[in-house]
Every structure is written in C-alpha cells, then in structure tokens.
Amino acid sequence: MQFKWNYEPPTPERQKAAKELGEKIGMSPILANLLIQRGIKTESAAKRFFRPMLNELIDPFLMNDMDVAVDRLNDAMGRKERIMIYGDYDVDGCTAVALVYKFLQQFYSNIEYYIPDRYDEGYGVSRKGIDYAKETGVKLIIILDCGIKAIDEIAYAKSLDIDFIICDHHVPDEEMPPAVAILNPKRPDSTYPFHHLSGCGVGFKFMQAFAKNNGIPFARLIPLLDLCAVSIxxxxxxxxxxxxxxxxxxxxxxxxxxxxxxxxxxxICGLTNRELTMSDIVFKIGPRINASGRMQNGKEAVELLVEKDFRRALVEAGMINEYNEQRKDVDKQMTEEANSIVEKLESQKHLSSIVLYDENWKKGVIGIVASRLTEIYFRPTIVLTMSDGMATGSARSVAGFDIYDAIKSCRDLLENFGGHTYAAGLSLKAENIKEFICRFQAYVNNHIMPEQTQPILDIEEVIDFKDITKKMQADLKKFAPHGPCNPKPLFCTRNVYDYGTSKVVGRHQEHIKLELVDSRSSNVMNGIAFGQSAAARYIKSKRSFDIVYTIEENAYKRGEVQLQIEDIMPDTQKKNEK
Structure with missing residues (x-):
C-alpha cells in the first residue's frame, strides 16, 4: 500500500506556544506541540487531559428523558415488575447488557437479560424477543445499543403492555419509537454536551443517574468501568x-x-501480567467477545461477562476462544473469495466504492470482510449476503467519508438500515440489489474526495533520534488511551541508515527487524516494520531513507524503546516525488 505522507510544519507562533507550554508542564516542546494539535493549549487543560477525573463526568440528568427513565425504573422496582435488559449481539451491546444487569442485580432480583440471535432474529428489537418478554411476564425492557429505529416493534410491545427505555447511540430517524424514554446523545433535540458515547456508555450514564437518584455511592459503579473501556x-x-x-x-x-x-x-488471550492497552482490546479481547454473536449467540458472551466463578469463567472463555478460531477460518476464506472477485471486476477500478454480494457468505462475518476490503483497497465497502429471504449487508468506510449518509440516500430501496459515519448495516429485497449498487456507487463517486481514497499518514512531528529519550517515552505514555481523535502520535525521521544489522524476519519472511542510525546523532534505534520486507534490499544498500513511526516500548525488553515503523520512503522515491 502506497501511503501519502501529510505533514504541516509548526508555524513560529505555534513553536513559541509549544515552548512556553512545555516549560509550564515539564515536557519537551515536541510533546507540548502534540497537545496544541489536540486543542490543549493551557497548563490546566493539559493536567485534565493527562489525569481525567471521574468527578468531572457530565451530570447524567442533562441527557434528554433521563429523569423519565429513572422514574420508570424506580416504579418498576417498586411494583416488583419483571425487567428485561435487552441488547445487541456485538461487543458494545454485550458489554452494555452486562454492565446494566450487573449493577441492577445488586439491588433487584426480578431481572433477566436477552440477546437476540443474529441468524434467527436479526439486528435490534425482534418480535420473537417481545413475545418471549410477554410470556415471561416482563413489563419493562431496557434496550441497549439498538432500538432507535424499532418503531413498529416497540409499538407492538406497547400494545402488549410492555414499556421500553431505549439506551442507544446510533443516528435516529425523523420519527422515533413510542418508548417511555429515549436516551440517545445523537437525538436531534439533544441537550447533552457530549455526543459520542458508546452504547455501553449510554447504559453507564443511565446507571449513574439511577445511583444518584437513589443515594447509591458512585464508588459502586467503578468496578463496571472495565466494560466501558472494552466497548469504547x-x-x-x-x-x-x-x-x-x-x-x-x-x-x-x-x-x-x-x-x-x-x-x-x-x-485465554495470553495477556496476563501485561499492561493492557486499547490496542489489546481492539485486537485480542473484543474479537473474542464478538465471536460469540458471530458464530453462535451473543448471550454466551454476556454469561461470561456476568460470571462470578472464575473456574466456570475460564471454561466459558475457552468456548468463546474456540468460536474466535472458527471465525478466523471463515473470515479468511470469505476475504480470499471477495478479493478474488474484486480483482476480476475490471469495472471496479474506476469506481470509488466496492459492493459485493454472495448469498452463501456467512452473515456473522460479512462486517469483518468489509473491514478487510476497506483496508486493502481503501474504498467504502459493502458486503451483502442472503439471510431469511432478505439481502443483509455490513458497510465500512474510509476516513472522512460518511457511509451512513450514502446508504441513507438509497433508503427507498431498503427495508432497514442504521449505524454510524464509518460503520453501518442494512437489509433489502434481493430484487433491489442491482439498483442499490448503482445508486450507492453513484452517490460515493459524486461525494467522496480524491484524498479520501488514498491512505494517509498524518505526521505530527519531524524529529531526530537524539530527541527520543527515556523521559520522552515516559511522557508519551500519558497521551494514552488512544483511539479516534487521539491517535498514537506519528513521528518522522529523515535520512536514516541501516546500522548494518537489520534483517528480514517472520514465518514468511514478511517483516524487517531494524537497527538504525540517523545523520544527526550516534543513537542506534531498534525498530520493526511489519509486512514491509520488500524494502529490505534497499535498506541493506546503505543508502538513506525516511521513516514514519510510533514510539513503543519493546514487549520483550521492558524500558527499551522500539520504533513501530508504518512506512519507509527510499531516497530514490523522494527524488521522484520532487
């Protein structure tokens, strides 16, 4: 993949501001500049960024309908009504259900949880789930990470004398369901100051409000924050x-x-005795929780997350790990098939998006395949399969392009759709697939910017190896946790050379283990460049090259700096670009 390197040198004014801020907080101007680029320009703002305090969380009652939701929950508990905690089958939904169920179970026993079956019931509120609630005497359903578009289903529940409290974070439609309360920071009339909570985060705010209303100490909520981190x-x-x-x-x-x-x-992940990061959740913990809903039923993931006996939990985690291994096999096969189709479709080359349909693909894995294709081809992608007589799809996007709006533009062809800017789901009749593909791809062609179809590395600072000290490494850790809008800082060092000991490694000789020096110091820096073995011959030629990288701690040698190299630009390529 050919990256475009994007770097804007700091202006003299920003350099001066970084120097002044760095002196106040005891950090190098390099890292102070990173703060300024994140909108953090004062000493007090920097302290809040590095040490966010739980007592600064937003008042949950600023969220629309929160007072109504708490009153209805209090009424249900006062009347001894049966309560169902209902959620989506993905990580966000399962963690949200586990969080609300675990917290309320401490104070109330007439409660259960429900996760719809991906293959039997599909996404969101199902009539089967409502019918089960009616049969078991449920009077109140708290639904998490879905429900904002379930107008007909919630109206049906209302006709059966079942109330709904919706805790969702997906974009609502013009009409909203007839629920008792709708907690969603993306409501068009939202008065809540922060709009980007996860579904589990909305559930946490509901429990925070319930605790506040009932005089329950906030400390009782702290043990549930690990679930929030996993969902985020x-x-x-x-x-x-x-x-x-x-x-x-x-x-x-x-x-x-x-x-x-x-x-x-x-x-089960082999992460014991390691300091866990957001990356560990994204690549290790999250996929295992997700695998339950993809391959079997998400209810098993919730059972594990609410388990109190560690021996039983290990058995359950082992089962979920096995689902993840099965998921990997299916994912690999489907991705290879999809790749083969894309490569054969000459007509795709001039299009800005990819839409693929195969009625035999496994519904639970199409989202992962869409993500893989987006990473490979750097284009908004939709992967569709057939499920219960309906074409069902998962969509993934590239940075800066709103795939939800693109799908919404074809809503008259759809039976259902929902999601976010970068990930969405949809369903439609098979006879509408051809027209949908044409219209979706036309919308993308007309709205996507050329730079959005090329992978970009946003370099935050150009530095020399002498700038990378143990103090800098320690200070960099304070920028975590990382994720969207607070990525790991990308650095660039120009004119580096092989120290003479770099070598190709990996089972298939696909990676490069590097020892590098630059032209301004004698520091030897260790680095790893995953999947970039094609550059090895040039590197060993002793000619200079530029690198873009993140600064990491060596996983096997604590305290030792290792550069994770994202891209390598040979000197010959630099001359060609000029």
Missing part, C-alpha cells in the same frame, strides 16, 4: 471528552482489578 475501544468511538475519562479509568480497572469474566478472557 471495540466500537471505535472518539477517545475524547467523556469517553476519554471512561476509557482512562476503565483501563485502570481492567489492569488492576478486572471482572471475573474479563480476567478469564485476558488469561
């Missing part, structure tokens, strides 16, 4: 504002005292 990392929401606070303290909880279920997953 897995659902790819911005790690800013309130999400940063929840993720910061959630990671602290995950590292120091994780719940029984999450501790079992950590052990």
């Amino acid at each position: 990392a897995s659902d790819i929401v911005p790690v800013t504002g309130e999400n940063r606070t929840l993720a910061f303290h959630g990671l602290k909880q995950l590292n120091q005292s994780p719940s029984v279920g999450l501790k079992a997953i950590i052990d």
